[in-house]
Amino acid sequence: MIRRTLAALAVLMAFPAQAEVDIQEITSPAGVQAWLVEERSIPFVALNVWFQGGGTLDLPGKRGATNLMVGLLEEGTGEMNAQDFAREAERLAASFDYEAYDDVVAISARFLTENRKEAMALLRKSIVEPRFDQTSVDRVREQVLSIIRSDAKDPDRIASQTFDALAFPDHPYATSLNGSEVSVTSLTRDDIVDAHQNAMALGNVIVSAVGDISGEELGELVDDLLNGLPAEAAVLPDRANYQLEGGQTVIDFATPQSVAIFGHEGITRDDPDFFAAYVLNQILGGSGFDSRLMDEVREKRGLTYGVSSFLVAKDLGELYLGQVASANDRIGQAIEVIKDEWKRMADNGPTTGELLQAKTYLTGAYPLRFDGNGPIANILVGMQMDNLPINYIATRNDKVNAVSMEDIKRVAKRILRPEDLHFVIVGQPEG
Template identity: 55%
Template sequence: MILRAALTAALLLLPALARAEIDITEVKSPGGLTAWLVEDHDIPFTALEIRFRGGTSLDDPAKRGAIYLMAGLIEEGAGDLDSRGFAEARDALAAHFSFGASADGFSVSARFLTENRDQAVDLLALALNQPRFDEDAVARVREQVLSGLRSDEKDPAVLASRAFDAMAYGEHPYASAGRGSIDTVQALTRADMVVAHKAALARDRVYISAAGDITAEELGLMMDRLLGALPETGAPQPGRAPWLLKPGVTVIDFPSPQSLVTFGHEGIAQDDPDFFAAYILNEVMGGGRFSARLMNEVRDKRGLTYGIGSYLIGMDHSESVMGQFSASNDKVAEAIAVIRAEWQKIAAEGIAEKELAETKTYLTGAYPLRFDGNAPIASILVGMQMQGMPIDYPNTRNARIEAVTMDDVKRVAARLFRPEALHFVVVGRPEGVTSEP
């Protein structure tokens, strides 16, 4: 679940307006595709990001893990090139391609030099449109996935996340792991990869961005070369996820001197008018700084854990406020009590004027190194599109943060933080903590 927070955090911690303005151009291809572009000819290379909405949530339930496995096979041979031939062709061009599948999207990332752009684009087009899915490649990558799934059975964080999702989402795809289970992945075949490819990669769900040494005209032509032959439509989206998790505690027995605890409840959508107030509130409660309330109360004052945080997690079909920490088994009960108390306190009292001012200063002044360069910028742009943000968001975001008032945070605190709704999933052998209700 922490990974789900990464996109929201990346989108919000954009460069401060006072330090940098991002000039984004909307590009239309001759074939009707749309992209966002930040043009920069200082360095002769381009970063390209492509996202297809849907991701592993589009799996046939009986074929869970198919899209995730398919993502690992895209680069394992295409057209007349087998796996080795494709890798050699890519390396000869000094190009970089990566493919991945998350719960809500199928991602394609590419970087290539201007001098090799045409050849690199042709090779990438081959991978996207004519993947081979050779039987030996399917068997090899499938075993890699299975190895990871076996390791997951010994990972408390994975076990906690699985249990939380299963209880929260019922029959929705979010309720089960996008990588599938050992049983479903073992049964996947080459034919399943072909079906998964058609389900996930389609023109009706694609988002594109680029940054670097390329013009709008060149990008428009490139988009059609890469994506023009893909199916117009893919598998239907799964729809809104229910929230079925009731308040309480779930303990999963795990032989360890420490327990891993995941906790949370429903959250707030990023397009909600109260979102920026909620974002500030969560930064005060459990953001990445040592001054956050949870770090102060649970870690610094009481020494119950080494680290703890909370996150606003926005997915396509659900929103949540989540947190996680590890603690020795004899300290878990006290840590849970402190978290509940802090949840209650902020809901009832909001935050202090000093906390609001300091958090605004931090959020508007932050300039994370992850946004320094063509590849990070391209990734941010495609994320903005998928979140439905306006094209001028990087240059207006700080004003939205500054516009949040004390009245806003007081009102939204009572809406966002609901101590009576918290559920804790504890993986370990905590002392004095049992499953409830």
């Protein structure tokens, strides 16, 4: 209990919100690149090991294999079953997390300095030498199938998956990384082993660490941790070709409230106009109650409890999306207001007050993200995923403040496409 308490405090206290983040670029003896923020004040380390590709690396006909494989990584290794593995992690006061996403397999570890060697030996076994025993495969498969069945009854998931299927047909993005009941039921242990080899390799790994560890120690740790993985991952699929036109798709679903996902093609993360688009979105439908869409759809008309928009920059395709929910007899009006505001922003841009308010919020909220070793490690690995420069943290707010009204209006005309907005509505909308 004492060790767990110390680990929890380390997450919360290692970095004050306003701390300067000094990032070191580390190259391990074996040539693996890593980013490190060394912080010796508390004997605790947060480590992220991400593998680019994620669910997009599923082989044809094997959709869901990567997701199922990742769910099995903590189910035992060697002579250890899932219970043995969990007990050993508990004994070491270490926590491991394994997640599969469209573009990445994300593994994170949190451990105390005194237990570093044992914790990393245990983590290595799960990454490099997973058991994938049939009993665990069958049990985790049933868990995944339960999620798939639940998603099939969830209006939000139905809307989101339908939009993806319409936007990116013939691409992995078109289907859930969980797979379907048919594809997951047919997966064999050999398929899981193939997914492991295809998705987790030295050639697609990204590493970040924050805490009580030096660059030299991190280099040795990374080499020991990853020793035994294949050199190269499977080849990524081609970029997703956006194919959805403006309009609407209605999916009949017995519920008193309709939900809608709406949007069109987006903007890449490395586009020179990305920061202007980011500020623009904060004004149009970003977080909080001050956006145009919240003001017009909720505050003035009471058509919804919440409406938002967001940029989605996946590795192989980009979307500009929004979401809203409203009673069946009012969703039509909500959609019309959203269309009008999308066009009004495209034609006229924001006001000076809106631009200033968005900049103030975005720059003021940014330091609050750096509230512990774990969040900082996540930021570092995300920066590497997006190919951002190592000085990005120091310059990010300057880039936000540099966005001018001229930039905003130009980019609004460029990326907001009212005529291309497509609404996927799940429910029983009237009218």
